[in-house]
Amino acid sequence: MKLSILVNEGPYQHQSADSAIQFTKAALEKGHEIFRVFFYHDGVNNGTRFAVPPQDDRNITDQWTKLAEEYKLDLVVCIAAAQRRGILDENEAKRQGKDGNNIAPGFRISGLGQLIEAGIQSERLVIFGD
Amino acid sequence: MAMLHTVNKSPFERRTLDSCLRHAVKGSAILLIEDGVYAAFKGTVIADKVKAALSDHKVYVLGPDVSARGMDEDNLIPGLEVVDYGGFVDLVVEYDKVQSWL
Amino acid sequence: MSEPWEDEPEGPVRKFMYVNRRAPYGTIYALESLEVVLIAAAFEQDVSLVFMDDGVYQIKKGQKTEGIGVKNFSPTYRALEGYDVEKLYVEKESLESRGMTTDDLVVPVQVFDKDQLAALMEEQEVILSF
Numbered sequence: 133m134k135l136s137i138l139v140n141e142g143p144y145q146h147q148s149a150d151s152a153i154q155f156t157k158a159a160l161e162k163g164h165e166i167f168r169v170f171f172y173h174d175g176v177n178n179g180t181r182f183a184v185p186p187q188d189d190r191n192i193t194d195q196w197t198k199l200a201e202e203y204k205l206d207l208v209v210c211i212a213a214a215q216r217r218g219i220l221d222e223n224e225a226k227r228q229g230k231d232g233n234n235i236a237p238g239f240r241i242s243g244l245g246q247l248i249e250a251g252i253q254s255e256r257l258v259i260f261g262d
Numbered sequence: 263m264a265m266l267h268t269v270n271k272s273p274f275e276r277r278t279l280d281s282c283l284r285h286a287v288k289g290s291a292i293l294l295i296e297d298g299v300y301a302a303f304k305g306t307v308i309a310d311k312v313k314a315a316l317s318d319h320k321v322y323v324l325g326p327d328v329s330a331r332g333m334d335e336d337n338l339i340p341g342l343e344v345v346d347y348g349g350f351v352d353l354v355v356e357y358d359k360v361q362s363w364l
Numbered sequence: 365m366s367e368p369w370e371d372e373p374e375g376p377v378r379k380f381m382y383v384n385r386r387a388p389y390g391t392i393y394a395l396e397s398l399e400v401v402l403i404a405a406a407f408e409q410d411v412s413l414v415f416m417d418d419g420v421y422q423i424k425k426g427q428k429t430e431g432i433g434v435k436n437f438s439p440t441y442r443a444l445e446g447y448d449v450e451k452l453y454v455e456k457e458s459l460e461s462r463g464m465t466t467d468d469l470v471v472p473v474q475v476f477d478k479d480q481l482a483a484l485m486e487e488q489e490v491i492l493s494f
Binding site for chain 1: 403
């Protein structure tokens with residue numbers, strides 16, 4: 133089955149990101165297709181490569197990056213929410229005149245239309261939030 | 263078309279479970295995850311409400327979230343079914359759509 | 365020339381419901397969910413917008429936000445009609461328990477009781493919560 137996931141909260145602050153990762157892993161292990169994982173609201177903070185959580189704890193962004201690499205996942209960070217919260221890729225940094233960018237590998241920044249498309253094209257949309 | 267409702271907040275913190283139960287039609291299923299699992303146990307002020315829900319709904323609880331919180335599966339309200347993340351996925355596939363009550 | 369995130373895919377028309385249960389300003393969910401609805405309008409899906417629980421406060425008249433230094437976005441609800449988002453529902457019990465009537469609201473809505481809303485929810489194909 134073709135599934136999409138929406139993550140509405142940032143890593144660590146809420147369990148949403150962890151729950152989403154566990155669910156996504158389980159779905160992939162069962163052979164389902166993940167059409168897209170979309171990050172909205174504070175969920176965009178899952179996509180920063182500058183997080184340095186304690187060594188003895190999970191690195192949520194890395195978990196997403198590794199999953200994306202292994203399963204060719206489409207991890208999309210909403211551009212509007214990202215702009216508000218300071219998550220930028222190289223293009224956005226140039227456009228906005230910022231002196232750096234922080235998007236993590238495996239993530240891409242795009243519009244809310246990608247969420248709607250996920251809703252249209254997937255058979256199920258599962259939302260993790262607060 | 264039957265819906266899977268997920269509830270992720272504690273019934274003592276938020277009225278999410280309340281809102282969910284008020285809008286879940288007969289035959290739809292409810293899955294308690296994250297802090298929502300606190301609704302699944304005997305001896306709380308809302309246990310009767312959850313027990314009553316069983317007459318119209320299958321109610322599931324996410325096992326890993328129960329264990330994480332040090333709660334005892336032996337103390338679950340009888341009739342609730344424990345699933346793992348694989349079971350969560352199966353429920354999403356089995357039901358026609360998912361409504362996440364946040 | 366459109367940006368990549370402005371391209372609209374062609375595809376089926378699905379019944380989308382946006383469920384708003386939170387008050388405005390205390391959190392960003394009301395504002396950012398409205399942004400989804402506006403972007404989503406371009407995809408010409410069959411959209412229903414539901415306000416229930418504290419969500420009914422989102423469309424309350426008379427919001428004056430200068431004192432809190434936050435932009436008043438309630439006028440945007442009146443623009444929804446222009447985006448062909450016309451199916452707005454408010455839950456009767458949520459209004460009444462908050463001492464409100466439809467006279468308090470900035471937009472015309474259909475008042476549904478909880479059972480009517482439950483039935484409407486069952487008809488949907490994609491349900492978005494924020």
